[in-house]
Amino acid sequence: DAKTTQPPSMDCAEGRAANLPCNHSTISGNEYVYWYRQIHSQGPQYIIHGLKNNETNEMASLIITEDRKSSTLILPHATLRDTAVYYCIVRAAAGNKLTFGGGTRVLVKP
Amino acid sequence: DADVTQTPRNRITKTGKRIMLECSQTKGHDRMYWYRQDPGLGLRLIYYSFDVKDINKGEISDGYSVSRQAQAKFSLSLESAIPNQTALYFCATSDLRFGGTDTQYFGPGTRLTVL
Numbered sequence: 001d002a003k004t005t006q007p008p009s010m011d012c013a014e015g016r017a018a019n020l021p022c023n024h025s026t027i028s029g030n031e032y033v034y035w036y037r038q039i040h041s042q043g044p045q046y047i048i049h050g051l052k053n054n055e056t057n058e059m060a061s062l063i064i065t066e067d068r069k070s071s072t073l074i075l076p077h078a079t080l081r082d083t084a085v086y087y088c089i090v091r092a093a094a095g096n097k098l099t100f101g102g103g104t105r106v107l108v109k110p
Numbered sequence: 111d112a113d114v115t116q117t118p119r120n121r122i123t124k125t126g127k128r129i130m131l132e133c134s135q136t137k138g139h140d141r142m143y144w145y146r147q148d149p150g151l152g153l154r155l156i157y158y159s160f161d162v163k164d165i166n167k168g169e170i171s172d173g174y175s176v177s178r179q180a181q182a183k184f185s186l187s188l189e190s191a192i193p194n195q196t197a198l199y200f201c202a203t204s205d206l207r208f209g210g211t212d213t214q215y216f217g218p219g220t221r222l223t224v225l
Contacts (some may be wrong), residue, residue, distance in 0.1 A: 032211065043114075043200050043216035044153070087152075093211045097143070097168060098202075100152030 004088045009105040012082075018075040020104055022088030025069045031092050033064060035073045036100075037084040044087070044100070047073065078108045113137045114217035116201050122223045129188040131220050133201030142184035143202040143214065144168075144176060146195075153200060159184055191224045198222075 005023040012018040024033065034049040048055055048062045050071075055062045061074040075082055087103040114135045123129050133142065140161050145153040145168075155168030157176040165176060173195060177185045188195055201217040204210075 034213070041198060041219065041221075043202075043218045046213055046215055049211065049213060094206050095212065096158055096166070097155040098153065098214055102152070 004090055004101055006086075006088050006102065006104045008102060009107070011107050011109055012075075012078045014080060014108055014110050015077055018078040018082065018106060018108070020073040020075075020086050020088075020106065021070065022073070023070045024088070024090045027068050027090050028092075031090050033062065033068075033071050034089040034091065034098070035060070035062065036087045036089065036098070037082075038087070038103075039081075039084040044098075045084075047086075078106075080108050080110065082106065083108045114201060114203055114215055116199075116217040116220050118220060119218065120221045122225065123191055124225050125192055127191050129191050129222065131186045131188075131199055131201075131222070133184045133186070133217055135182050135201075135203045135217075137203055137205070137215065138181075139203040139205040139215075140181060140207060141204045141212070142178065143204075144174075144184070144186045145200045145202065146170065147198040147200065147219075156186065156199075188222075188224075191222075193224045196222060196224045 032049050035047040036044040038044045050062045064071045085103040085105050087100050117132045143158040144156040147153045154170050158166050159178045175187045199220045202214040204212045204214045206212045
């Protein structure tokens with residue numbers, strides 16, 4: 001699975017959009033981009049995933065560049081409960097493990 | 111995710127004791143996984159099972175064993191617990207049938223302390 005690079009931390013104002021970048025320059029054609037988050041030692045929570053096209057669900061939007069070498073997770077209206085470590089993971093559709101890197105620690109401030 | 115439950119949620123035990131952690135899921139998924147997480151580190155895969163008769167070692171299986179009692183149940187055992195097995199343990203499930211993309215959903219975790 002390709003490696004990913006994320007900023008170690010970022011702050012966001014409550015009610016504003018949070019844009020979380022991820023670089024995955026060695027991604028292969030059959031690899032998906034997944035996003036999970038972990039809130040203080042709870043189980044990782046699946047957010048969204050995509051292959052080529054931009055995706056949106058009730059939690060977030062995922063924007064993938066045309067060359068697929070980077071992506072951005074967008075939390076449209078951040079709340080205090082969105083404070084967590086966010087992980088960008090690249091893997092094939094039918095892999096066995098998820099490789100969690102360092103992630104981005106997001107702090108949503110009032 | 112409430113569809114994946116783990117018991118116990120917290121456990122303190124002593125070195126040398128046998129411990130079993132249990133995972134149950136109501137998602138109807140065929141695949142199940144056990145991970146551990148050490149403080150400040152990412153998750154590492156211990157064992158995984160793609161169906162009831164399939165068991166596979168992950169990257170850190172030494173000192174652990176598993177049992178897939180049914181499609182919905184996957185247990186992790188520490189045969190003789192040691193202090194460096196103190197960690198957070200997470201169970202996850204996924205499904206690749208019916209056009210799925212094998213997205214993994216995690217349980218709430220078990221905090222294990224070995225004294």
